[in-house]
Every structure is written in C-alpha cells, then in structure tokens.
Amino acid sequence: MEWVNAIVQGILIGGLYALFAAGLSLIFGVMRLVNIAHGDMIVAAAYVALVVVQATGLHPLASAVIVVPLMAALGYAMQRLLLNPTIGKDLLSPLLVTFGISVILQNGLLVAFTADSHRLAAGSIETASIQVAPGLALGVLPLVMFAASVLIIFGLELIFYRTSLGRAFRATSDDPEIAQLMKLDRNHVFGMAMALSAAIVAIAGIFLAIRTNFDPSAGPARLIFGFEAVIIGGLGNLWGTLAGGIALGVAQAIGAQISPGWQILAGHLVFFLVLAVRPRGLFPRMD
C-alpha cells in the first residue's frame, strides 16, 4: 500500500510538473526559444503571491486574480524589451539573455527576501483528504491542483487550435516571415506568447508556494522538472507533456521510496533513459 500511495502522490505532483512544462513548451513552440529563466519566473510568481497574500489577506488561491495579470504584463514587457531584439538571428543570444534574466531574478529575490524559505498557508484545505481505500488517502489540495493543471492544458489546447491568437502562434511558429507578410506583428505575437506563458507560470508559482517551501534558489530545479516533462512526453504535444510530468512525478516518488537521496536523481535517470531509448519522447507529435 505504501508503494501505491507513493505512486498516486507521484501522479498528482506530475500535474504540477506538467504546468511547469506547459509554459516552457509554449515559448519553444512559438519562437524556438528555451527560456532559462522559466523556473526563476515561477519562484518570482510565488514571491509575488506571498506579497499579495500578506498585503491583502486574500486566500492564496484567490491571489491569482492579481498575480496572473501582473505576471502576464511583466512577461509581455520582458519579451518586447529584452528578448525580441535578439530573436531570429541565432539561438545563442536569446538563450543567453534569458540566462542573464535568470541570474538577476534569483539574486534580486535573494536581496529582497533573503535566503529564508517561505510557504503560503492555504488554510483547512491543506489537510483535507478523501479516503479512497484503506490506507490510501488523497489530499484535496493535490487533487484540486491536478484538476486545475489538466484544465489549464485543455484550455491551452483550445487557445492554440480554436482562437485567432492560437492561429497567430501557429503561423509564426511555422514561418515567421510569411506570417509577417500576412500582417501578423511578430513582436506582438511573441509578446502575447510570453504573456500567456507567464500567466501559466503565475498559477504554477502559487501552487508551488502552497505545496512546498520555496526560496530564491528554487528556480533552476523547477526549470529542469518542466524541461524533463517536455522531453519525456515528446515535443509539441501538450497531452504528452502531461504524461511526461506524471512519469517524472512517479519516478521521483519511487526513487524517494527507495532512499530520500534518490528522489530527484531517479527523475533525472528516467529522463536520460527516455532520451536513450525514445529520443523523441513517449508521445511524439504525429507529423
């Protein structure tokens, strides 16, 4: 039962990993950019949520009303001011700019909030659980988060395939020059993609803050988990990414059952195993 429990918890945390991954994958899909600052943006969002909760007394989940638009606006500005000027020529410059942003965010948070770890208290929902079977209880909060992650990925699919914004994303992704000839403003499309990614980052940040302790150095690990979920699941496939996140969560849970030191390592090893055996991921997009 212990093992079943661990695996179920792994599946549930996989939803959060998929959320980390969704924003990363969106940016890569639209502009072939890997945002190294992605994890630090998630942690920054967690801190924004912390400040909002402390200042307004809102419930952490409700703080999304402020945190999501704020992060989206910041994401849009970051894209237009810092990233757009470097995109298009080669992959090196935008990558290194996001690396610079990552270092600045991390150390900026360190200056502003010290290295102490924080956590958002979500009240009674934190301890509520549903007894599924003897010895197997599901926390309400992890369930809610998992459901929210699935909904967000579903919503992203809708945006991508059913709206004009999604059409602009796909067109720019396929051929930026032709898209521009069709009167799509590349800079704005990229800005919107980063805004959408940052909105998902905001939710991921709030969930992270409720679920675990976080500190300014927590970003890179989130980036890596998101990245592993993308690669395990298969590039360009959002449902695959969810599967990738779950696979990673389960791998970590099983690793943790073996020995605490093995939790994160097991996830990394599964990533390399998938890379060796199925380099295109478990569910590559059909071309």
Place this chain on the structure above:
Amino acid sequence: MAVSFAIQRSTRLSRVTAIVALLLLAGLIAAPWWAGRANVRLLGEVYSFVALATLWNLMAGYAGLVSVGQQAYVGFGGYMLFALAMFLGIHPLAAIAIAGVAGAIIALPIAPLLFRLQGAYFAIGTWVLAEVFRLSFAQVSSLGGGSGTSLPAAIVVNIASDRGLREAAIYWTALTIAVASIAFVVLLLRSRMGLALTALRDSEVASESLGIDIWRTKLVVYTAVAGFTSMTGAFIFLQKLRISPDAAFSVNDWTAYVIFIAVIGGIGTIEGPIIGTILFFLLRETLADLGTTYLIVLGAVAILVMLRAPKGLWGYFVQRTGITLVPVRRRVVFPE
C-alpha cells in the same frame, strides 16, 4: 589572364602579438619570483577562468553547443583529483592530468545522448547532467557525501616539501592549463576541423550540405572540452583544498561567471574570453563588497552587451578597427 594571389594567415600585427605574447608568458612564468604570494594565488584563479571561458567559447561560439552545464566537468575533475589522491595515493599534479583524461572518457558516451536534444534544449540537458553528477557524488560517503571533504595535509605536502616551491608548482600547473587550452583552441581552429567549425558556426545547414560531418565535429569538440574542463576543475579544487557537491557543481561559479566573461569579452573570438576574464577580475576586486549585487550587475551588463554589441567588447573593437591579434582566419592577398 590568371589572377595571382596568395592565401595568408598571419599579419604583421599578429606576428608582433605572438612576440609580445611570448614575452608576457615568460614574465608570467617568472611570477612566483616577482609577485606576492596572494597575487600568485589570484593569478592561478585568473588562469582557471581564462581556461573555462576559452573552452566554453569554443563550444558556444564555434560548435553551436551552448552549455549551461560545464560545472558537471569542473566538479567531476575536482572529485577525481580528490579520489585519485586520497584512495590511490597518486601525486596531485599527475592526478590533474588523469582527471582530464577521465573527463573526456566519461563525456564520450554522454555526448550522443545530449546531442539528441535539439537546439536550445541541449543547454538545459547539460544542466540536468550536472545535477546528476552533483546528486551522485553527494551519495559517495567516502568522499564526504553531501557535506564534502578536505584534502589531507599529507597529500598536499607530497606535491613539494618546500612551501614556496609547492605554491609555484600549483601556479605553473594553472598557467600550463590555461596556455594549453588557448593553444588547443587556436590550433584546432587553424586545422581542417577548424574550417569545418567556422562553417558550422555560420550555417549548420550549408556546412552539412558541403559534406561536413556535423555530429562528429561536435563530438570531438564536446569531448575535448570536457577533458580540459575536468583538468581545470581538478586544479581549482587543488587550490581550494576542500570540495563539496554544492561548490563543485555550482552553476553560478562555473557557468554563470564563465558565460558572462565570454559574452562581455566577445563570443566567437580567441581574444574575447581573455579580455573578459581580466575585466571580470578587475570588476570583482573593486565590487567584491557588493556580494549578491555583483552577480546582478554582471547579469545586467551581459544582457546589455547581448542587446547592444552581441559580439562583445572585442568583437566591437574588431568591427571598428579590423584588427585581429590571433590569426585563425585565412585571407586572400593579391600582389600589387
């Protein structure tokens, strides 16, 4: 009428540079006699960053392999030094060389895996690798596990009995590693493979269509850089005398600084990383009190350079003046 021409590499300036560089090198070799003990130590640190930045630059600036995970090999080299010296009783200076070979050997099976990640995802893949190394070495209890270990004094004394001589030996090792790294990069770029690399840098698709084996070229660069980086890492931790997983595989110390050095100095040039390192240490010595803020300032400067002068300070200078000090380019010369 046939046009007569010649292919030339060196210019008068590059020949002058070579002579000046040799004189400078002679001066630096003699540093233990003219510089104070603290300065010799500082120079050793400078050399290790010259080596790291030069090597990173070869991967990112020429082979299109942008790594944010070179700390994997810095830490690996450091741990190899400790393991070889402590468990096998190998002389530390010999252990540095062996660590380099070991780094290259371990990179050989890793490279094909990482190369499966397309474009920028490669960068994060290298980071995951560094994390795997960090977590794995944290599991080795004979090397101190998560809290790390110190190099026993008996091993340090073993380098040379006299303290002055010992410090000089460590210093010369660092100088050798830095000079060897630069020489390796220059010679590689001047070789047949260097031509392939330059073509690769300018356009992967075009160079592949001309018959360049991209995969093999990248493999050679990645493995060789891993070897040299491991050697540098072994030296760094010989100078520090203490190693722990967090210090050995620190992304800030061995990748962030190195990237900022290369970016600010000039990616894709030989001179850039050297100039970047000098600038980095000048800044560090003056802004050392700032601590965390120093990293923020460096990050901001690097972003500014990427936006305003993507070729870095040296690239900007070359663009303005047309001067190159290290002759890796071939130029066509028509007799007047």
